[in-house]
Amino acid sequence: MKKALLAGLLLLYPLVVYFGLQFSEPALVGGVFAVVLLLRHWLVKDSKATIPHFHVMTISGLGLLLFATFANSELALKFYPVVINSCFLAVFAYSLYKPPSVVEIIARKFETLDAHGKKYTRAVTKVWCGFFIINGVIATATVFHPDPKVWLTYNGLISYLLMGLVMAIELIIRKWQKAKNKANEMAD
Numbered sequence: 001m002k003k004a005l006l007a008g009l010l011l012l013y014p015l016v017v018y019f020g021l022q023f024s025e026p027a028l029v030g031g032v033f034a035v036v037l038l039l040r041h042w043l044v045k046d047s048k049a050t051i052p053h054f055h056v057m058t059i060s061g062l063g064l065l066l067f068a069t070f071a072n073s074e075l076a077l078k079f080y081p082v083v084i085n086s087c088f089l090a091v092f093a094y095s096l097y098k099p100p101s102v103v104e105i106i107a108r109k110f111e112t113l114d115a116h117g118k119k120y121t122r123a124v125t126k127v128w129c130g131f132f133i134i135n136g137v138i139a140t141a142t143v144f145h146p147d148p149k150v151w152l153t154y155n156g157l158i159s160y161l162l163m164g165l166v167m168a169i170e171l172i173i174r175k176w177q178k179a180k181n182k183a184n185e186m187a188d
Contacts, residue, residue, distance in 0.1 A: 003044055006039055010037070012156075013033065013081070013155075015152065015156050017077050018149075026072050029077060030066070030069035033065050034062055034069060037061050051091070051102055052105070053095075056091060057084055060084070060087050061083060064076055064080055078143045079143055081155040085132055085136045085159075089136065096126065096129070104117075116177075131162070135162065135163075142155060
């Protein structure tokens with residue numbers, strides 16, 4: 001329950017930052033989220049669900065939040081989604097260089113993968129890398145947009161909807177691919 005609450009709070013980061021900055025200093029908002037990030041890390045560090053190298057996100061996010069706190073920097077707070085997105089890109093891309101891919105690690109928690117499955121999860125990891133590149137460019141552009149509502153709308157809503165869309169499309173393709181592989185096996 002605590003893990004879910006902290007994860008939910010991190011998902012609400014753009015909304016809390018947007019409204020938090022209207023009523024308090026960036027140092028307070030950054031400090032609160034630094035504590036939340038540390039608590040989340042402490043609660044999930046021993047979890048079997050961890051993905052190798054995901055600690056990069058905690059370290060990078062914490063470093064940025066601490067900078068935002070001590071520098072009282074609104075700009076640093078707005079860069080948090082960009083930094084986390086960049087960390088996801090780095091972890092996913094590194095897993096292509098040094099397998100298994102992140103998507104394969106996640107998939108293995110739910111099913112056994114054959115050669116087709118490993119190849120497929122590698123391709124999905126590449127798709128996610130492409131998504132993280134595009135998302136990172138757009139998220140960075142919103143940091144510098146003069147209207148803070150643009151930053152909030154993209155980083156607090158649109159990017160999540162796009163992630164959900166990528167996941168939904170991948171789920172449809174995966175089901176289709178599994179059915180196709182099964183049909184090919186039966187034909188052989």
